[in-house]
Amino acid sequence: MLSVENLQVNYGAIRALHGISLKVEQGEVVTLIGCNGAGKTTTLRAISGIVKSSGGTVKYEGRDITRVKPHELVRLGIAHSPEGRGVFANMTVEENLDLGAYARHDHSEIAKDREKGLSLFPRLRERYKQLAGTLSGGEQQMLAMARALMARPRMLLLDEPSLGLAPQVVQTIFQIIREINAAGTTILLVEQNAHMALKVAHRAYVLEVGEIAMEGDAQKLAASDEVRKAYLGVG
């Protein structure tokens, strides 16, 4: 469904991605794990077109999307919930959700998706008319995800949904990621929390300073010595 080939990104003189390749098949949850600064966010940003790649290609459903603008990607069915959530703090939960559906015009279907989103995240229903800036971190994360789903994406890019959240909230978020996937959305999940990410993902890639160091079945990777030592804090 999504295939990234030999993707390179430079920030001025800094080379953040040294030509990475990865694939996400329809229906999968694929996770990209790695330490802080490994280039995970950069990978998602390059896929979305918010940073320009200096080499390589990104293909989505057989089509070259390497140079497609971010707002056009949404129309193609890719939604990106960014690092740090990116909720519009000065707008209400309702307005944030409506922005997620900005590219759509099928009003009755939007209303259905809004209802679905609120059932998936009941906390958001309670906070519906509140400014997003007044929500807790966990609620903001839920809002960011619900908002991304308002685009009715076939592919969801999630950047560190567990960042800075309390353990129970992290559990909830990952449970919902499973549900979103079960409902048919393909997911590319970027995480530093390798433990949780490897539990929900089918396959995984390990990113180390701009290069793919390991890849494979998520459970097998979780059981491997290298991953256990470096990312799960075992051994």
Added chain:
Amino acid sequence: MDTLLQTLKDALTIGSLYALIALGYTMVYGILKFINFAHSDIVVLGGWLSLVIATKLLAWLGVDLAAGGVAAWWVGPVVLTLAMACCGLIGFTIERLAYKPLRGAPRLNVLITAIGVSLLLQNSGQLQFIFGTSPRKIPSLISDATLFSIGDVQVRLLDLVVVGTALALMLALEYLVFHTKIGRAMRAVSYDVRTAGLMGIPVDRVISFTFILGSSLAAAGGFLWALNFSVIKQPADTSWVLLGLKAFVAAVVGGIGNVRGAMLGGLAIGLLEGFGSTYVNPALRDVYVFAALILVLLVKPGGILGKAVVEKV
């Protein structure tokens, strides 16, 4: 009592024009985070285009107001609409040619470019075959006969039209920004351009739209200013420069980037200036405004309605 009412009337008139013009500064700042110094020149252009359009239109209609008399009621609105449309188009073009290529460039570069655009507009406006270097009288589009008086204060139809149009445009903008889809997109782009793009918002188109909007409000400001004083000063005249500066101060005092702040700031600056001149010392008219700027920057740098953004983890 009459002095008070007269001062209030004048201050509100001028203040509402400051507010109208301040909106353009604040919207562009909100979205691109730079001060569009050429904005005040769009105001001038709006005033002068109104004059040219009104003169041409009246000539075409075969109406001569030289001996007195007032144009048909619909001429004013037509002139205003055309001037706003022209300036909107010019604002759009300036953004495309001068600012868009600098997206991502350091802010100082954009600021210097804005000053360049401003100088270009100012100096080309002064050319003999464009607007020239002498003031002109604007044709009477609205009656300036007294409609009613409160005490000794006379209220003319012209006064009501100037303030009424300014307020109506501000209400329309308020509705657009806070209650429509495009307005929500503008607020999203202003809050976080990158995430706005991820929502499927065509950021460049929203920026163009903002320039069109700000520039057409500037044109309305220029038109109403010219109507109010019935003479229109040559481009680069100090009165225009001060008008632009004070509207900018209004935007900063209200909280730059904040649409409601700009309206509030405009009225506040108008009142401060009016009451200061009448009751304290008219010679210090400009001083009050800039003193208010310094004071606000010292006490509440974000402006009256400006807020510190709280980041939550």
